[in-house]
Amino acid sequence: xxxxxxxxxxxxxxxxxxxxxxxxxxxxxxxxxxxxxxxxxxxxxxxxxxxxxxxxxxxxxxxxxxxxxxxxxxxxxxxxxxxxxxxxxxxxxxxxxxxxxxxxxxxxxxxxxxxxxxxxxxxxxxxxxxxxxxxxxxxxxxxxxxxxxxxxxxxxxxxxxxxxxxxxxxxxxxxxxxxxxxxxxxxxxxxxxxxxxxxxxxxxxxxxxxxxxxxxxxxxxxxxxxxxxxxxxxxxxxxxxxxxxxxxxxxxxxxxxxxxxxxxxxxxxxxxxxxxxxxxxxxxxxxxxxxxxxxxxxxxxxxxxxxxxxxxxxxxxxxx
Amino acid sequence: xxxxxxxxxxxxxxxxxxxxxxxxxxxxxxxxxxxxxxxxxxxxxxxxxxxxxxxxxxxxxxxxxxxxxxxxxxxxxxxxxxxxxxxxxxxxxxxxxxxxxxxxxxxxxxxxxxxxxxxxxxxxxxxxxxxxxxxxxxxxxxxxxxxxxxxxxxxxxxxxxxxxxx
Numbered sequence: 483x484x485x486x487x488x489x490x491x492x493x494x495x496x497x498x499x500x501x502x503x504x505x506x507x508x509x510x511x512x513x514x515x516x517x518x519x520x521x522x523x524x525x526x527x528x529x530x531x532x533x534x535x536x537x538x539x540x541x542x543x544x545x546x547x548x549x550x551x552x553x554x555x556x557x558x559x560x561x562x563x564x565x566x567x568x569x570x571x572x573x574x575x576x577x578x579x580x581x582x583x584x585x586x587x588x589x590x591x592x593x594x595x596x597x598x599x600x601x602x603x604x605x606x607x608x609x610x611x612x613x614x615x616x617x618x619x620x621x622x623x624x625x626x627x628x629x630x631x632x633x634x635x636x637x638x639x640x641x642x643x644x645x646x647x648x649x650x651x652x653x654x655x656x657x658x659x660x661x662x663x664x665x666x667x668x669x670x671x672x673x674x675x676x677x678x679x680x681x682x683x684x685x686x687x688x689x690x691x692x693x694x695x696x697x698x699x700x701x702x703x704x705x706x707x708x709x710x711x712x713x714x715x716x717x718x719x720x721x722x723x724x725x726x727x728x729x730x731x732x733x734x735x736x737x738x739x740x741x742x743x744x745x746x747x748x749x750x751x752x753x754x755x756x757x758x759x760x761x762x763x764x765x766x767x768x769x770x771x772x773x774x775x776x777x778x779x780x781x782x783x784x785x786x787x788x789x790x791x792x793x794x795x796x797x798x799x800x801x802x
Numbered sequence: 803x804x805x806x807x808x809x810x811x812x813x814x815x816x817x818x819x820x821x822x823x824x825x826x827x828x829x830x831x832x833x834x835x836x837x838x839x840x841x842x843x844x845x846x847x848x849x850x851x852x853x854x855x856x857x858x859x860x861x862x863x864x865x866x867x868x869x870x871x872x873x874x875x876x877x878x879x880x881x882x883x884x885x886x887x888x889x890x891x892x893x894x895x896x897x898x899x900x901x902x903x904x905x906x907x908x909x910x911x912x913x914x915x916x917x918x919x920x921x922x923x924x925x926x927x928x929x930x931x932x933x934x935x936x937x938x939x940x941x942x943x944x945x946x947x948x949x950x951x952x953x954x955x956x957x958x959x960x961x962x963x964x965x966x967x968x
Binding site: 517539541562563564566567568577578585588589590591592594595596597645646647648649650651653655 | 911912
């Protein structure tokens with residue numbers, strides 16, 4: 483550079499042949515780590531394809547050799563990252579070799595593939611939990627047992643969030659809302675309960691006494707939740723309503739045989755000429771006929787029924 | 803009548819013969835599978851990486867997948883898009899990091915983050931390598947609209963990744 487500058491100073495610039503350009507004359511001086519320069523001025527003797535020498539970088543020794551034993555690992559490996567052998571001071575091996583040891587951690591692509599949890603060591607998890615604690619509120623003291631939770635918050639709403647490895651956070655399944663409530667927590671009388679069960683059909687589970695609604699017809703979760711709440715309210719109020727045609731329900735339409743509304747009661751009252759509750763041995767007869775009608779005819783129910791009738795009419799009880 | 807019976811019987815026989823001919827293959831089954839397998843050279847000097855040395859049926863046994871995402875699980879979303887994007891990333895990386903990658907390109911996705919891992923040679927200066935890292939991350943995150951990260955490991959010599967010679 484200084485030689486050239488002197489040459490320019492002395493006015494020799496005009497004498498320099500055209501074929502020698504600044505860059506070509508200086509090409510050997512351009513260090514290897516510089517980007518190549520695109521020369522638009524095409525000249526003949528330009529040494530465009532300078533012979534590339536093998537690049538030998540001076541690489542520092544891996545960090546693991548300088549790590550103190552009591553270092554803070556959480557700040558060495560703060561987040562999720564692919565495995566790097568120069569950062570992890572562990573003699574890990576991964577892979578399968580038929581003879582000899584498995585490949586070591588240097589230049590091992592298998593170790594880079596598998597997900598690691600080096601960023602979630604127990605001290606780091608503890609530290610993160612401590613940091614998150616100030617954003618948490620304590621659990622209400624009054625709700626110390628599950629029974630109390632169920633009593634004061636009878637409605638259970640379930641929905642799912644989905645995590646995908648994709649740029650979208652939407653998942654069509656996230657809109658589905660399930661609402662569950664125990665039927666015993668609703669205020670229902672006998673008629674309302676019966677109507678409620680008829681309205682909900684198979685959404686009621688007899689074993690757990692739970693009524694559940696699954697709503698998925700609306701596009702968002704909020705809409706589905708509101709729709710489920712609306713359905714619950716609607717079914718509840720509908721079951722309390724008594725329509726005029728419901729009074730036409732006769733004994734045949736009853737789902738359970740009830741002796742108090744039956745023809746049998748009328749007949750007994752007619753025979754004994756007094757109120758049914760004053761008749762002797764009537765309780766045994768009522769339970770026997772109820773079980774016969776509701777459970778169906780079996781050896782036991784028929785035998786009990788016969789026994790009860792004999793007692794009712796003071797007939798001799800004989801072994802059959 | 804009897805002739806009729808005989809002809810019917812003959813027809814049945816012929817039909818049975820046809821069925822047996824069609825149902826039983828007498829030639830050897832062709833089970834030739836070539837994908838992901840390498841031919842042994844006469845000088846036994848063809849270098850294989852660990853990835854190349856294990857054929858595809860060893861995936862999940864001796865080696866693992868090069869693409870990690872949730873689109874292949876049951877109910878996964880964006881299956882085809884993910885596959886096409888991964889292929890695009892691979893092509894882009896191979897072209898941009900010309901003759902530098904000595905391993906397969908590993909693409910791991912978590913939420914909307916794309917992490918690209920691999921092993922490169924130390925044949926270019928650190929300055930160029932940093933430039934390439936920034937260039938790749940910038941362009942890929944612009945195209946895919948996801949934050950993209952490059953997690954590279956470098957080796958001084960190509961032979962460092964060679965697992966065996968065949």
